[in-house]
Amino acid sequence: MAEKLLNWDEVLIGAAIKEPGNSRQYETGSWRVERPVWNPDTCIQCMFCWVYCPDSAILVDENGKMAGVNYTFCKGCGICVEQCPSKPKSLKMILEAEAKGKSEEELRKEVFSEDK
Template identity: 85%
Template sequence: MSEKLLNWDEVLIGGAIKDPGNSKSYETGSWRVERPVWNPESCIQCMFCWVYCPDSSILVDENGKMSGIDYDHCKGCGICVEQCPTKPKSLAMLLEADAKGKSEEDLRKEVFSK
């Protein structure tokens, strides 16, 4: 977290937060055991993944289209994969350990060329 850690007599009463929306600054992506990998070629832009994602981690571009995954916040719950209606699915889970050091493009090939 980028903000200053305050002393006990400096924190806001009752754990209240006066600058709403600051959960963005808390990156929960490190909690992930598995990550969703997205295949833009088979994606039909139904936006089910965006609707169901509990962490607002489906990225949407200026045209309102699904454009990827926010890996800084995605906790890897897999709900997007469960909801994806295409056959075969356009989202698939991959062990985080197997994703280390690989580019998103490489991962897509690895997952979706099988």
């Protein structure tokens, strides 16, 4: 989504924002050092991660169920992992560098291979 950059004499006074939801234009996923990986096999659908995520980066499907992580906005803070109550945890953090070039499915297998 391309935002229109305004000149100094065009911006709204006091840096007020009249257009709602424009934080979508700011892709905070680029900040990430670590990323949460989700395991749907052990997830109990408590939605704690969705409640606590400060960036609304937990994906929800049409049935209101947890459907993964939106990596365009996830900053990798790890709060979802901290909050996850399932045993074993259904969200785990890995280094972003380790995720490079791998699909989500590959990562799941790698991270959760011992958790059945």
